[in-house]
Amino acid sequence: DAGITQSPRHKVTETGTPVTLRCHQTENHRYMYWYRQDPGHGLRLIHYSYGVKDTDKGEVSDGYSVSRSKTEDFLLTLESATSSQTSVYFCAIKGDREAGELFFGEGSRLTVL
Amino acid sequence: GQNIDQPTEMTATEGAIVQINCTYQTSGFNGLFWYQQHAGEAPTFLSYNVLDGLEEKGRFSSFLSRSKGYSYLLLKELQMKDSASYLCAVRDGDYKLSFGAGTTVTVRA
Numbered sequence: 001d002a003g004i005t006q007s008p009r010h011k012v013t014e015t016g017t018p019v020t021l022r023c024h025q026t027e028n029h030r031y032m033y034w035y036r037q038d039p040g041h042g043l044r045l046i047h048y049s050y051g052v053k054d055t056d057k058g059e060v061s062d063g064y065s066v067s068r069s070k071t072e073d074f075l076l077t078l079e080s081a082t083s084s085q086t087s088v089y090f091c092a093i094k095g096d097r098e099a100g101e102l103f104f105g106e107g108s109r110l111t112v113l
Numbered sequence: 114g115q116n117i118d119q120p121t122e123m124t125a126t127e128g129a130i131v132q133i134n135c136t137y138q139t140s141g142f143n144g145l146f147w148y149q150q151h152a153g154e155a156p157t158f159l160s161y162n163v164l165d166g167l168e169e170k171g172r173f174s175s176f177l178s179r180s181k182g183y184s185y186l187l188l189k190e191l192q193m194k195d196s197a198s199y200l201c202a203v204r205d206g207d208y209k210l211s212f213g214a215g216t217t218v219t220v221r222a
Contacts, residue, residue, distance in 0.1 A: 048209060101146060104156050
């Protein structure tokens with residue numbers, strides 16, 4: 001258990017509304033990631049963070065922004081949700097072992113109507 | 114960019130062996146990972162290869178050939194609980210993991 005919690009776990013919203021997903025970790029890991037998972041595409045990186053206030057874009061960052069004001073929290077914001085952003089969103093942290101494998105949160109299922 | 118290919122689906126019988134292949138073409142390479150993901154759950158780490166060769170961990174083994182851009186995950190003595198998706202992922206030099214679309218393995222009795 002890497003001490004990762006995501007909230008909310010499920011959300012239904014309407015097109016054009018703002019949405020914020022929260023990822024919280026309890027073990028002081030430096031690297032945090034947001035992925036989305038869709039059928040046929042696997043996991044795709046949205047944004048990642050390598051420290052407080054240090055973030056960078058992934059391969060599918062359009063329409064998303066992130067913030068990391070504290071080590072333990074990494075927020076993903078959809079400024080104006082669209083139906084194409086209906087997905088399962090996973091937060092991850094990079095572990096401290098030599099492999100540096102990622103540990104994933106339980107996921108947040110977002111439906112945009 | 115990253116291009117990671119793996120078969121979409123595989124079916125095998127309980128007790129048998131299944132090999133899931135993964136080929137990759139990436140702009141950087143700093144390790145190859147395999148993850149298991151049961152339906153409706155988060156991915157969980159299975160194995161890591163950074164040097165060529167075979168890594169064995171119980172019933173699961175993973176192989177890497179960097180020159181060929183090729184890896185496989187070998188699942189032996191299949192059990193019903195091994196029915197899941199298996200994700201191949203490549204890490205570049207900046208600690209970012211790119212994933213293939215996943216291989217759904219169905220184990221039949």
